[in-house]
Amino acid sequence: MNKKLKWLIAGAVTAAVISGYCLWQNEDIGVSYYSYTSEKIGEDLNGCKIVHISDLHNKEFGSNSSRLVKLISNEQPDIIIISGDLVDSRRTDIEAALNFVSQIVEIAPVYYSTGNHEERLDPDAYAYLLSSLEEIGATVLQNETETVYINDESFVIFGLKDGTVDSLEDIYGDTDKLKLMIAHKPHLIDKYSALGADLVFSGHVHGGQVRIPFLGGLLSSERVFFPKYYQGVHQVNDTTLVISRGLGNSIIPIRINNRPELVVVTLSSK
Numbered sequence: 001m002n003k004k005l006k007w008l009i010a011g012a013v014t015a016a017v018i019s020g021y022c023l024w025q026n027e028d029i030g031v032s033y034y035s036y037t038s039e040k041i042g043e044d045l046n047g048c049k050i051v052h053i054s055d056l057h058n059k060e061f062g063s064n065s066s067r068l069v070k071l072i073s074n075e076q077p078d079i080i081i082i083s084g085d086l087v088d089s090r091r092t093d094i095e096a097a098l099n100f101v102s103q104i105v106e107i108a109p110v111y112y113s114t115g116n117h118e119e120r121l122d123p124d125a126y127a128y129l130l131s132s133l134e135e136i137g138a139t140v141l142q143n144e145t146e147t148v149y150i151n152d153e154s155f156v157i158f159g160l161k162d163g164t165v166d167s168l169e170d171i172y173g174d175t176d177k178l179k180l181m182i183a184h185k186p187h188l189i190d191k192y193s194a195l196g197a198d199l200v201f202s203g204h205v206h207g208g209q210v211r212i213p214f215l216g217g218l219l220s221s222e223r224v225f226f227p228k229y230y231q232g233v234h235q236v237n238d239t240t241l242v243i244s245r246g247l248g249n250s251i252i253p254i255r256i257n258n259r260p261e262l263v264v265v266t267l268s269s270k
Contacts, residue, residue: 029061029071029247030259033266034233036199036240040178041269044153051077051108052263054184054203055246057088057117058096061260065100068247068262069107075264077108078150082138083203084115084162084184087129088250092121094129098136105137109148113141113159115184115204116221117250141182145172155180158197165191172196178267186229186243187222193239199265200241205230207245210256217258231261 041048051072061068072080086097104110112133118126130140139146141159148155155178158171162184172179172195179198186202208217208230217230234241245261 025257025259026249026255027061028259029068029262031071031075031262031264032232032244033264034242035266035268036242037268037270038178038198039270040155040176040198041267042153043269044151045155045178045267046269048079048150048267049075049077050201050265050267051075051080052083052201052242052244052265053080053247054083054201054244054263055085055115055206055248055250056082056097056100057085057246057248057250058091058093059248059260060096060100061247065103069100069103071262072104073107075262077264079148080104080108080110081157081180081182081201082110082112083182083201083244084113085117085203085246085248085250086112086115087117087121088248089117089120090250092125094125094132097129098132101133101138102136110138111141111146111148111157111159111182112138113182113184114162116162119162143168143171147177157182158195160184160192165195168195185221186234186241187220187224187227189229189234189236189239189241192241193237197239200239201244201263201265202229202241203244203246205243205245206249206252207231207255207258207261209249209252209258211258213257 142161157180160183181197210218220227247260
């Protein structure tokens with residue numbers, strides 16, 4: 001075998017390995033587990049499990065998202081939170097999104113607020129998406145609060161309509177209950193904290209799209225290199241921020257060293 005042929009074979013094998021790795025990176029869902037502890041969590045809320053979904057961007061995992069639905073079901077959540085970009089504004093498939101949500105509302109109550117991609121939809125598509133989500137049983141929170149009851153205890157969820165945080169004040173009223181927030185963009189955490197949120201669920205950054213070892217996520221959705229908030233749990237003042245790397249892609253069609261992520265948060269009493 002001559003040297004040129006050896007190089008061609010080596011190149012083909014390398015390309016196949018890289019392609020296989022990239023395919024696996026974009027199709028295999030990782031599950032991240034976190035615990036949130038607070039004196040506001042009593043005995044009835046202790047162990048409450050929240051599954052957090054973000055940035056699906058109309059991606060399907062298996063036929064009718066069967067793999068993702070099964071993964072969620074296996075976690076046996078008490079509630080499911082969707083923190084925006086359920087659809088993609090560039091290739092919108094509302095029916096696929098509704099089909100997915102119609103399956104997971106059978107697993108646990110679903111609470112949803114919008115991301116920037118929903119806010120880019122034309123008015124008719126936007127109204128249809130939100131009204132249809134309500135019709136199939138999801139709770140759509142657009143600058144609204146909802147009290148969630150688990151056994152004899154409760155907490156409050158506020159769902160932020162993306163792009164409106166600067167117009168808000170006194171969103172929780174006078175309550176000493178645990179205050180959750182669904183807010184798509186994590187870099188606005190200082191504002192969420194100032195509004196009194198205890199626990200915030202965000203996405204948007206897609207884990208930086210490319211994660212570089214020892215350096216972190218490469219690029220935020222605002223085109224900021226190596227953003228501070230791109231995944232995991234962060235403490236800002238009295239507020240805990242939980243960021244999902246998300247599940248789908250948008251402008252950049254591939255993730256590198258950055259598997260799609262399902263987040264599970266378990267509430268724990270002190």
